[in-house]
Amino acid sequence: MRNAFAHEITQLAQQDERIVLLSGDIGNRLFDEFKAKCPGRFHNCGVAEANMIGVAAGLAMNGLRPVCYTIAPFITYRCMEQIRVDVCYHHVPVTIVGTGSGLAYASLGGTHHSCEDIGMLRTLPDLIVMAPADAHEVRGCLRSVLQQTKPAYLRIGKKGEAEVHSSVPPIEVGKAVVLTVPGRVTLISTGNMLPAAQATAALLLKQGISCGVASLPTIKPLDTAFLQKTFASSEVVATIEEHSIIGGLGSAAAEWQSDQASRGARLLRFGTADEFYHETGEQEHAHEHFGLVPEKMAARIIATLPRP
DSSP: OHHHHHHHHHHHHHHOTTEEEEESSOOTTTTHHHHHHSTTOEEEOOSOHHHHHHHHHHHHHTTOEEEEEEEHHHHHGGGHHHIIIIIITTTOOOEEEEESOBTTTGGGOGGGOBSSHHHHHTTSTTOEEEOOSSHHHHHHHHHHHTTSSSOEEEEOOOSOOOOOOSSOOOOOTTOOEEEEOOOSEEEEEOGGGHHHHHHHHHHHHHTTOOEEEEEOOEEESOOHHHHHHHHHHOSEEEEEEEEETTTSHHHHHHHHHHTOSSOOSEEEEEEEOSSOOOSOOOHHHHHHHTTOSHHHHHHHHHHHSOOO
């Protein structure tokens, strides 16, 4: 995902001279092409992420379109006050990009995990929150947010993620990307869990259970029209995310559902538990620990479905 981001921001910056790229002491070689093709518009702000957000806010107030980039926990938890006060309060179009989000850096310990960032940031007024599923969605999300005049948070992985789409899908802020139509079960994934959602759907289909799959690259604002249709036509709707079960896509869907007069389908939420991950292991091991693997998700869904 990070390579796709580096290439896409370079292409977009050549089309729009207002785009400037700020980095929190990472990505120097990653952005060599950007620096060569957009001289004077790359700024390494060092290990001073909060200051970087303030600098970006100032640049945006002067008509530029700053994009801030560094490792997800360092650009969110460390900068919450600056994002809230410098960016959102002033409603300036700063795009904040957190790389290696969720459990991408699982082996580096809790300091490098970001399983609460969506929950924190979606509480901020007017902030767009997006989590693309693969490299193609990264490109589409970046194009989409840079067409907005609002602040945005783009939550991406690092490298090696499976590609789900064969090309950049049509991505619009606040709209779902439907891969297969809702069935008896519908799986709604955000971020890099989309391949796991597809594998879970395949297991359910083998059991004769019709299952739709959708990617929700925008967590805020929610595609409420899609949710309305899905909850009305499915028996179980499951959200799948590499984020805490508290505050993320599942919580956003549950909040929306609680406001509806007719609740429709039962909602299941798959995410990380309300705990720190203290075990040592790679991302796949962390997924197994939290039950974010197709076999466990399919079993829980089957157990929840009403018996015929």
